[in-house]
Amino acid sequence: MSLTLTPNIANADDFYAELLAIHEGRSKAESDALNARLILILANHIGDRAVLREALAAASQVANEET
Template sequence: MIETRKLNVQPTLSRPDDFYNALVEMHRELSEEQSRLANAKLILLLANQIGDEETLEEALKIAAEGLNKPTVF
């Protein structure tokens, strides 16, 4: 596990279920392509809100932790 330096990974949402439901609702009736685009837009909006590149780089590493990346030949 990556040791965090700047990124707060502790729960801070006062109503996480409400956020999850809103996220699911945002995707309702979207095509797979539209859903991916909505996720990309959301990520970029939140990254802009955070604004700190070191924190964002840490978040990228944590998000990718444990995922199997395909081998590129």
């Protein structure tokens, strides 16, 4: 299995709206904790360490390009 970086979520705009909605009314610290829980839940679901390493590298690369 390899990391999928192309759009792969049905109704992606709806998912994004749901993601934003769960953060409404939360403090920055609460939102950060929620994001951390979500990341760990999804990482556990993926389960493949190689794919998770690819995701870490991709996220790190994007973060480096933004700075």
